[in-house]
Amino acid sequence: MNTLTRAGLGLLMTTAVATAQADDVKIGMITTLSGGGSHLGVDVRDGFMLAMNQADRDDLEVLIQDDARRPDLAKSLSNEFMQRDQVDILTGIIWSNLAMAVVPSVVRQGTFYLSPNAGPSDLAGRMCHENYFNVAYQNDNLHGAMGAYMRGQGFENPLLMAPNYPAGTDALAGFKHLFEGEVADEIYTQLGQTDYAAEIARIRASDADSLFFFLPGGMGISFMKQWESSGVEMPVFGAAFSFDETIIKAVGSAAIGAMNTSQWAYDLDNAANQAFVEGFQEAYERMPTLYAAQGYDTARLILSALDKAHPSDKDAFRDALRDADFDSVRGEFRFGSNHHPIQDIHVREVVEGEDGEPTNRLVGIAVKDIQDVYAEQCRM
């Protein structure tokens, strides 16, 4: 609440200062700040605003609105931003179904959209657009990288589990694409399911040698806790969505030992990342998650492009974005032909931290320079 008020006050002040100049840049952010899964949106916003505050530019205005994870609301907020506020750049959407509702019409109308999280396959492939940039990942990246990593580690018979909805089926498809082998079984759960006793019994009865799951948010917390007390001994793998710092704190010791893939880790060794992690902890008094890192990189990409061109000169600004001329907290970072990242995906292990609470520790690289498979469908 406090941070909200502060952000609001900051907005009012920038508005007052900024009205003087006509060529100021307006950025609209639509993200999830209330309802289920709001810790993702809060982190994207906080990471984004950290970079903005560090840059301390007075010709920039950031407007923030809450979409409450509702596609219809996100759609009407985007219309408001485009028509009333005439923003130059839109960003912020967390969920793929909301992105699909908003992004295509926004970019067709000539406004730039930079995604700090959602990366549905359609926007990377057949519906790609010159004004759309994804700064986070294509949705399959982390799952595919884990498939490649597990193959490399010699696992031959993994069991896969995900909720029965588009991102869940995509996740397992992405995993299988790079795992390139037979899997023991695939279990689909209900979206929002809280009890996994039946699934755990099936896993126990299977002959699998490992488990890969994609259960974002509260679903992952419930599953990991029940998994630990079930006494099933099997190595557990997943993508960072089920193992961000917020989630593993709620899971507790049950998360320890799980391996997960992420494009970012707080202990990645580069100067930009150290500055980010320290700055974030100082400003918000908590550990940043990958979502915060994505928000931060999105803001820094925008700032780097603004140094070269004004968004009203669309071609020059687009080229400046394409250059990605900024120090990403991920280290190496560049855009592929479909404006999605080509980047390293790292493997982290959940370990007990110095304070006794679980935390992620970098283990190594799962896949170097991963690029999504949809790029070839993109005609730009």
Add this chain to the structure above:
Amino acid sequence: MSVTLLIEQLINGLQLGTMLFLMASGLTLVFGVMGLINLAHGSFYMVGAYVTALTSVSTGSFPLGLAAGVLAAAAAGAIVELLVIRRLYGRSHLDQVLATFALILIFSEGTRWLFGSSPLWLSPPEALSGSVALPGGSRYPVYRLVIIAVGVVVAAGLYLLIAHTRLGMRIRAGESDREIIGALGVNIRRLYTLVFALGAALAGLAGSLVGALQSVQVGMGEPVLILAFVVIVIGGIGSIKGALLGALLVGMVDTLGRVFLPALFGQFMSPSDAAGAGTALAAMLIYILMAVILAFKPKGLFAAHD
């Protein structure tokens, strides 16, 4: 499909059933005695889980946290009854649904405002966190067995309370004729507050117990509430016996459906399609069950007002 897996799934179904019974018994009592549809019942579940999580982390004792969670849910129930619910008894069901839905929003956003949107940490006590061997060589978590035991104790306690105490007699009287027991000099307002707090305490108990297995977060009560409504509609609104039977039925059908339907579909479909179709049908199974039961017994299995 081995016998071991079947045994384990039967216990799982029993455990889900007893947890649903804790929720449904309070809901059905409140509906049976006061004629009130209470959508905010899931909020007491959340209150119980939150208070248990906070207390057991600060004191380091899970039983203490559990007691605090149940008491807090009961207190929240009593306060809500006195401030809001009391004004709704004479109103139509639509007004009750609107007002109690507003209560859900107030509880959810209030909790988010106080504790933030990140889930809280709550785990079963060390002594109950292991697993025991089942016949057939499989293992089963001790904590889930404890939940079943608590459910059995609560069911027996409710039976004794309702069949053999003065309060229970009044509850039964309230179910069959509200005006007459008021006319006979029973303090009906106090009875209502008591019944409501009792229902809230049972929901809080369910939330506290299950919170240690699942994630303690805003909105955790609503998915359970939907299942609890299915249970009381199947069991017959207002009937504790119906709630018990309905809860066990829903628990079994849901658990077994989730496991065996995908396996059944796998006989004649590709594994990936079978998993998808089986899961989709399993999600519908309890609603199909409800529809079938209502087709033959429109008032549920044990309707209180036949």
